[in-house]
Amino acid sequence: xxEPRKTRTPRTGRRPGASGSRDAIIDAARRLxxxxxxxxxxxxxxxxxxxxxxxxxxxFFGTKARLLRESIxxxxxxxxxxxxxxxGGRRNVGENLARLVLDTWEREGDRNAIMTLxxxxxxxxxxxxxxxxxxxxxxxxxxxxxxxxxxxxxRANLAxxxxxxxxxxxxxxRFEPLASASPDEVVAWIGPTLQRYLVGKAP
Amino acid sequence: xxEPRKTRTPRTGRRPGASGSRDAIIDAARRLxxxxxxxxxxxxxxxxxxxxxxxxxxxFFGTKARLLRESIxxxxxxxxxxxxxxxGGRRNVGENLARLVLDTWEREGDRNAIMTLxxxxxxxxxxxxxxxxxxxxxxxxxxxxxxxxxxxxxRANLAxxxxxxxxxxxxxxRFEPLASASPDEVVAWIGPTLQRYLVGKAP
Numbered sequence: 001x002x003e004p005r006k007t008r009t010p011r012t013g014r015r016p017g018a019s020g021s022r023d024a025i026i027d028a029a030r031r032l033x034x035x036x037x038x039x040x041x042x043x044x045x046x047x048x049x050x051x052x053x054x055x056x057x058x059x060f061f062g063t064k065a066r067l068l069r070e071s072i073x074x075x076x077x078x079x080x081x082x083x084x085x086x087x088g089g090r091r092n093v094g095e096n097l098a099r100l101v102l103d104t105w106e107r108e109g110d111r112n113a114i115m116t117l118x119x120x121x122x123x124x125x126x127x128x129x130x131x132x133x134x135x136x137x138x139x140x141x142x143x144x145x146x147x148x149x150x151x152x153x154x155r156a157n158l159a160x161x162x163x164x165x166x167x168x169x170x171x172x173x174r175f176e177p178l179a180s181a182s183p184d185e186v187v188a189w190i191g192p193t194l195q196r197y198l199v200g201k202a203p
Numbered sequence: 204x205x206e207p208r209k210t211r212t213p214r215t216g217r218r219p220g221a222s223g224s225r226d227a228i229i230d231a232a233r234r235l236x237x238x239x240x241x242x243x244x245x246x247x248x249x250x251x252x253x254x255x256x257x258x259x260x261x262x263f264f265g266t267k268a269r270l271l272r273e274s275i276x277x278x279x280x281x282x283x284x285x286x287x288x289x290x291g292g293r294r295n296v297g298e299n300l301a302r303l304v305l306d307t308w309e310r311e312g313d314r315n316a317i318m319t320l321x322x323x324x325x326x327x328x329x330x331x332x333x334x335x336x337x338x339x340x341x342x343x344x345x346x347x348x349x350x351x352x353x354x355x356x357x358r359a360n361l362a363x364x365x366x367x368x369x370x371x372x373x374x375x376x377r378f379e380p381l382a383s384a385s386p387d388e389v390v391a392w393i394g395p396t397l398q399r400y401l402v403g404k405a406p
Contacts, residue, residue: 123322153380
C-alpha cells in the first residue's frame with residue numbers, strides 16, 4: 001500500500017529509468033481508475049497513458065489489484081487522525097470524526113482516492129480487503145486505544161457503515177439535498193450517529 | 204422499471220415468441236449482473252446466456268442501462284412498506300425501518316437485486332439515478348406523508364445514507380463482526396440512527 005501522503009517524498013517531474021516509469025504507471029493508474037473506474041480500466045490503457053508497454057506494468061506490479069493497492073494514497077496518517085478526533089476527550093469524538101471525514105472529502109483529490117477504492121471494492125475483492133484493512137487495522141485502532149469502549153470492532157464497523165454510506169450518498173449517488181448541504185450541516189447530523197457508535201451505550 | 208414482485212404474474216416456464224425471449228433476456232441479465240457485476244457483463248454475454256442474438260436485446264431494450272432498469276425487481280411495495288414501518292405511530296419507525304431493510308437483505312434473492320443496483324450505481328449514472336428515484340420518490344414519500352417532519356428530503360437522504368452504508372459494510376465489504384452479527388443486533392444499533400434521521404429534532 002502506498003504510504004500516507006505526508007510521508008511521501010515530493011514528486012520531481014523527472015522520470016529517469018525504472019523508478020520514473022514506475023511512478024508514471026502509478027500516476028496513470030490513479031488518474032484512469034478515478035476517471036473510468038477500476039473495472040473499465042485495462043492494463044493496456046494504463047500503459048498507453050503512462051507511455052510504457054503493458055508488459056512493463058506486469059513486470060513491476062504483477063496484477064491490476066496490486067497496482068490499485070500501490071496507487072491509493074490514504075489522505076491522512078491514522079495516528080495523527082486519532083489524535084485530532086480524540087482532541088480533548090470523549091465528548092466530541094463523533095463530531096470530530098465527522099468533521100475529519102467531511103474535510104477530507106471536500107478536497108477533490110482526496111475524495112477521488114477513496115471513491116476510486118469504494119467503487120473498485122464493489123467488484124474487486126482485493127479492493128474490498130484494502131478498505132477493510134484500512135478501516136479495521138489503521139483508522140480505528142489508535143482511536144480506540146484512547147476511547148477503550150466495549151466491542152471496539154463492532155463499533156468500528158458501525159461507524160464505518162455510516163461513513164461509507166455518507167460517501168456513497170453525497171458523492172457517488174448524489175442524493176439531493178444532501179449532496180449540496182454545507183459540511184457544517186452534514187457534520188451536525190452525522191456527528192451524533194458516530195458519537196453513539198463510538199462511545200454510546202450498547203443496546 | 205419492473206413491477207414490484209408481489210404484482211408480477213407467475214413465471215410459466217414456457218418461452219413462446221417475443222414475450223418469451225424478452226423474459227429470457229431479463230432473467231439472463233438479472234443473473235449475470237448479480238454474478239459478474241453490471242460493468243463486466245456484455246450484451247453479447249447476456250444474449251448467449253438467454254440463447255438469443257445480441258441484436259434482439261438491442262431491439263427490445265436499446266441500451267444496457269435500460270435493460271438494467273427492466274431487470275431490477277424492488278423487493279417490496281413502497282406503500283405497504285410505509286404502512287409496516289409506520290405501524291402504530293412515530294415511536295418505532297427507526298427500528299421498524301431497520302427491521303424491514305434487514306429482513307429484505309437477509310433473503311438472498313432480494314439482497315442480490317439491490318446489491319446489483321448498488322454496484323452498478325458506482326459506475327453507471329443511469330443506475331445511480333434509479334437508486335435516487337427509488338429512495339426519493341417511492342420509498343420515503345408515503346412514509347413521510349404519515350410522519351410529516353420538517354425537511355423530509357434531507358431526512359430521507361440521511362436515512363438512505365445509513366441504509367446504503369449498512370448494505371455496503373455488511374454485504375459487499377463484509378466488515379467483521381458486523382457481517383456476521385444477528386439481524387436483531389444490527390436492528391438494535393441502526394434503529395436509533397434511523398429514528399433520529401426520520402423524526403428526531405433537527406440540529
